[in-house]
Amino acid sequence: MEKLRKAMRSPSTAINSHDSVENIKVCVRLKAQSELDPDGRPNLPSPWSFDSNSWPNQIQLEPQFSEANRKQQFSHSYDAILTGSDNFQIYDCAAKSIVGSAMDGFHGTIFAYGQTSSGKTYTMTGTEDEPGIIPQAVDDVFKHIRRAGNTKEFLLRISYIEIYNETIKDLLATEQAELRIHEDKYRGVYVAPLKEEIVTNPKQVMRIIERGEANRHVSANNYHEHSSRSHTIFQMVIESNDSQLGSNSFPMRLGLGTHHRTASQSGVKLSYLSLIDLAGSEKFTSNNDRRKEASFINKSLLTLGAVISKIADGKTGHIPFRDSKLTRILQTTLTGNCRVGVICTVNQDLPYIDESINTLKFGARVKKINTRAQVNKVADEKALIQKYHSEINELKTKLNKATVEQSKESSKTSVAANVDSAQEQELEALRLQNQKYEEEVMELHLARTTYKERIDHLTKLILSSSSMGDKVFKRSRPMSVHIGHRSSNSLNPRLSLLGKQRDKNERLEWALGDIKFKNRYIKELEGLLQSLAPETAASPAKVFRRYTEIQGLKENWDVGSISLNAEKEKAMEEKVSNTLGRVASLRLSRQFAPVPFLRAEPLREDPPEPSSLEEDDIIEEQNKIILELEQERKYQTQTVADLKDRVRQLEMQQFRRAELAATKPVSSETTALKIRVAELEVALEAEREWRKKFLQANAAPRSPTITSAPISPIPPPRLRPTPSALQTDSGSSSPS
């Protein structure tokens, strides 16, 4: 392979930066043999043999097949003979240098030629894993721009046409204008009016190509399912210039003759890179439409063959370029100022031996053709890049003018505003004037914004290494195409919706946390109640019941036991986590919605978007949960207060009992009780403090949604007898 690459770069074929006479470069690509022949029998070995270690590479028909077919010994040489499925290899051999020189201002044309099903589309377009010459060339063009650094700037536009039944169709245009073939001394032969799209990154190019592919004529023939029934020409117009963006040459005073060094001195380089996938010739067709298509295809390919023969033989006189649209369009390419690469695709199977011989003969003739490519430079007014620069400069001048005018007008309005109020009439006139100025300022402001936007837009279209950012593709990765992406405008309401949902989720989470905390606290209070008055073990239920009676919530809320509370909490938690899950998946589907790859596969539709109905559902559900949680919180707040009341009452009873006991003779029990009473006093004071804070925090009126400050999660002091107190009780005294 290395030997082959060296050979491809040999002096006679190397692309120099200077124009030179050179042969058209021809590579042969032998498609790997299938196991079975078209009749389903095991395939015979390939009748072709070749030596890819010599240069130029030679291919021969094995003698027995020559004899068997009564053919003369067939042996020809080409720039490269390749087998296998590796499209990177074929790109390196047949296309890379032509694409490189197109970036330097040389026109370039690459096309695949061969019988139907021999691999032309595979070679030119490729698959997802094996991107063909077109996607690799696109990728390479942008790599070149990146490599050029900030010293150069580029403007790229693309067009895509097909020739179907001798009619030219613009694959990118939605409405078909009548396309005609024109000729001028600068551009040579070209098609117009074509829809050309300015492109700024490889993905965009591939998206446009795939849009065109969808309009292309493809159908099943006797040989395979997706036979190209038309010739397609993908063309990239490359304008390049020494960098002006970001240089100090702005603003230029165009038309006044004093602008700095621009492309007018050096010229803008302009080249056409044409990548062509020809339709395949076929002998037999089974249906009428196909037969008509095939006859057009065969006729244009025969004309191409005849034209090539005449040019290759150096015959003077009439060359039948005009006999087919294809040869007419390729006229400039084949006769002069263009670097050309041809890939002859060959089906090795024995039944196709005649077609293969024709293809190889065609390649051998093409190889004899010389072209003399030269760097193409155009005057300012012909290059779009220069037109854009001129427009940018004009707009910048207008922008400066508008800025100056605007500041003048603004100062006038402020002067007018300061006029003495006594001079009423004058003031009225000034007011009117002021209003007018303000309107003018507004208009100027609008004009400035428009200029700025246009400048931004034009500047973005002109590519340089820095303006392209990180849009580089790795060689091993085919370009994928993203469709159906939403505009930022349509995204904004969704973003704000997601923001609202997130806020609500946070509130849901917070409310749930708060309720959990209160549940724990209620449990603790109940424990405390039991410890203070074991005889009131059933009191929690009583307390609850009393509370629900008061609140009129009995029908909604079974408060028989704490375990019901826990169940309710679990259900609520589940509900909240379901909603949060749905919202999260909705958010994920928004962010990472898969985008289909369109080139190798049929067009896939956008992934289904979660409908706005679903969003409404989620929001409604969230609102419902928030309301429920809100009620739950209120209910628990009341319960807590109630239980605390009860605790206090019991503590007071105990306190009184302790006081009574204190009047009796001191015993170890009374000592213990006294200590306990002292502890309770301290705890009670702390409890009062906490309760005050608690009530303050909850005093603010609550809206149906949870918006007020959360209740302080600081737990109240525990009023349960402390272990130390109990220890003193049992350790230091004996029961009386």
Ligand SMILES: Nc1ncnc2c1ncn2[C@@H]1O[C@H](COP(=O)(O)OP(=O)(O)OP(=O)(O)O)[C@@H](O)[C@H]1O
């Ligand atoms: N070098 C190759 N390696 C692997 N598969 C190949 C190769 N060449 C062609 N094929 C496969 O053979 C089939 C026909 O190839 P392709 O469509 O490229 O033929 P074609 O010459 O463009 O035919 P047509 O002129 O009818 O459009 C495709 O399924 C393609 O993937």
